[in-house]
Amino acid sequence: xxxxxxxxxxxxxxxxxxxxxxxxxxxxxxxxxxxxxxxxxxxxxxxxxxxxxxxxxxxxxxxxxxxxxxxxxxxxxxxxxxxxxxxxxxxxxxxxxxxxxxxxxxxxxxxxxxxxxxxxxxxxxxxxxxxxxxxxxxxxxxxxxxxxxxxxxxxxxxxxxxxxxxxxxxxxxxxxxxxxxxxxxxxxxxxxxxxxxxxxxxxxxxxxxxxxxxxxxxxxxxxxxxxxxxxxxxxxxxxxxxxxxxxxxxxxxxxxxxxxxxxxxx
Numbered sequence: 001x002x003x004x005x006x007x008x009x010x011x012x013x014x015x016x017x018x019x020x021x022x023x024x025x026x027x028x029x030x031x032x033x034x035x036x037x038x039x040x041x042x043x044x045x046x047x048x049x050x051x052x053x054x055x056x057x058x059x060x061x062x063x064x065x066x067x068x069x070x071x072x073x074x075x076x077x078x079x080x081x082x083x084x085x086x087x088x089x090x091x092x093x094x095x096x097x098x099x100x101x102x103x104x105x106x107x108x109x110x111x112x113x114x115x116x117x118x119x120x121x122x123x124x125x126x127x128x129x130x131x132x133x134x135x136x137x138x139x140x141x142x143x144x145x146x147x148x149x150x151x152x153x154x155x156x157x158x159x160x161x162x163x164x165x166x167x168x169x170x171x172x173x174x175x176x177x178x179x180x181x182x183x184x185x186x187x188x189x190x191x192x193x194x195x196x197x198x199x200x201x202x203x204x205x206x207x208x209x210x211x212x213x214x215x216x217x218x219x220x221x222x223x224x225x226x227x228x229x230x231x232x233x234x235x236x237x238x239x240x241x242x243x244x245x246x247x248x249x250x251x252x253x254x255x256x257x258x259x260x261x262x263x264x265x266x
């Protein structure tokens with residue numbers, strides 16, 4: 001056993017009897033007699049019986065205090081060096097180039113979807129279309145997608161990456177469809193875009209997983225994945241409702257529902 005300020009010796013007889021004998025003194029006083037770390041064993045004869053006294057003296061500070069973390073030693077690791085170059089991020093840590101590039105690609109996806117929704121808003125807000133509920137829905141949806149892009153940009157900066165904005169394709173300005181009508185066609189387009197966005201988010205999550213980036217995985221799960229499947233469910237219901245009402249007066253009633261009750265796609 002280890003010696004403390006009131007050290008103990010374990011005493012055992014040849015017949016197997018156990019006795020405990022207290023020894024007054026401190027490890028410091030024993031250190032002057034015994035080595036700093038040693039095992040002691042010597043026989044004692046008392047009342048005709050043989051005893052053997054054994055003890056170990058250990059002054060290893062780690063063993064006595066339980067300290068295993070040595071920060072001033074571990075911060076000397078090369079990967080923990082703080083960069084001094086003026087154009088290098090000081091915050092970046094275990095953030096792979098593939099993850100950085102994938103975040104920039106997802107920013108572009110969100111902006112492209114936002115751009116399409118903004119074009120749909122402008123279409124339904126025309127005086128000769130005058131479906132204010134659909135215009136409101138797509139305007140809010142466009143703003144929501146732009147917020148997603150900005151959230152990804154903020155995360156890129158938090159991790160020490162560089163935001164690189166890619167080109168955005170010009171969306172169409174006309175959404176009339178002879179068979180389906182503009183409302184159903186636009187809502188089916190929105191459903192397809194939300195499913196596509198979900199696929200891109202899942203791919204982004206896979207990139208994070210492949211690079212063992214647990215923080216990035218948690219960020220995508222918390223901020224996007226649950227919200228995305230909820231948006232798909234809501235727009236799918238809108239598509240079904242528009243298919244039931246057909247074109248004409250039924251679309252106007254659906255539009256009024258969106259105007260007073262509906263919310264944006266996420």
